[in-house]
Amino acid sequence: DVKVTQSSRYLVKRTGEKVFLECVQDMDHENMFWYRQDPGLGLRLIYFSYDVKMKEKGDIPEGYSVSREKKERFSLILESASTNQTSMYLCASSPPGGLYNSPLHFGNGTRLTVT
Amino acid sequence: AQTVTQSQPEMSVQEAETVTLSCTYDTSESDYYLFWYKQPPSRQMILVIRQEAYKQQNATENRFSVNFQKAAKSFSLKISDSQLGDAAMYFCAYRRYGGSQGNLIFGKGTKLSVKP
Numbered sequence: 678d679v680k681v682t683q684s685s686r687y688l689v690k691r692t693g694e695k696v697f698l699e700c701v702q703d704m705d706h707e708n709m710f711w712y713r714q715d716p717g718l719g720l721r722l723i724y725f726s727y728d729v730k731m732k733e734k735g736d737i738p739e740g741y742s743v744s745r746e747k748k749e750r751f752s753l754i755l756e757s758a759s760t761n762q763t764s765m766y767l768c769a770s771s772p773p774g775g776l777y778n779s780p781l782h783f784g785n786g787t788r789l790t791v792t
Numbered sequence: 793a794q795t796v797t798q799s800q801p802e803m804s805v806q807e808a809e810t811v812t813l814s815c816t817y818d819t820s821e822s823d824y825y826l827f828w829y830k831q832p833p834s835r836q837m838i839l840v841i842r843q844e845a846y847k848q849q850n851a852t853e854n855r856f857s858v859n860f861q862k863a864a865k866s867f868s869l870k871i872s873d874s875q876l877g878d879a880a881m882y883f884c885a886y887r888r889y890g891g892s893q894g895n896l897i898f899g900k901g902t903k904l905s906v907k908p
Binding site for chain 1: 798801827829834835836837839842883895896897898899900901
């Protein structure tokens with residue numbers, strides 16, 4: 678079974694702090710994704726990566742950056758956390774683009790609160 | 793740009809009954825993939841069922857089946873013999889064909905309650 682592990686289940690940070698959300702997958706997947714989930718808004722894509730050191734902006738990249746130095750790890754960075762970034766963050770991975778009907782495999786999510 | 797719409801924010805079903813969750817999408821493409829995901833209170837997103845747009849036959853997975861109407865751009869999920877464990881948020885998702893990234897576009901979700 679594919680395992681996607683997010684390092685923190687709950688996180689509380691202060692406004693202005695630099696925040697790192699870590700995600701690791703164990704299936705050698707090329708693609709990794711960061712989504713943000715808010716009530717009534719569904720899941721919105723922040724960033725994704727299709728290879729090491731490669732990244733693409735999703736629908737809501739403002740205020741976020743990412744890092745993918747190793748294939749198995751994809752980090753989401755909040756350079757200066759703000760209260761409007763309080764949310765649930767979901768990491769996912771998938772096989773390469775040729776397997777389009779392959780589902781995304783999700784982690785358990787990190788609920789981030791910025792005070 | 794593609795969009796996915798789930799018009800029912802909340803639904804309720806009696807245990808052992810059948811319920812249908814609605815999903816419509818907007819795309820100009822002819823080839824694509826559609827998915828239903830379930831998110832229980834544990835927060836783990838779980839794939840329920842998938843459908844390739846080029847297949848006319850509706851996908852089925854045990855008690856879960858879809859009604860895929862390509863011309864109407866509709867992709868509803870039917871849950872038969874509902875169980876308490878089916879209570880969750882359900883998300884409909886679209887993936888375009890082609891490209892290397894394979895990200896999904898999600899609807900806003902439907903919260904399903906199952907009454908004993």
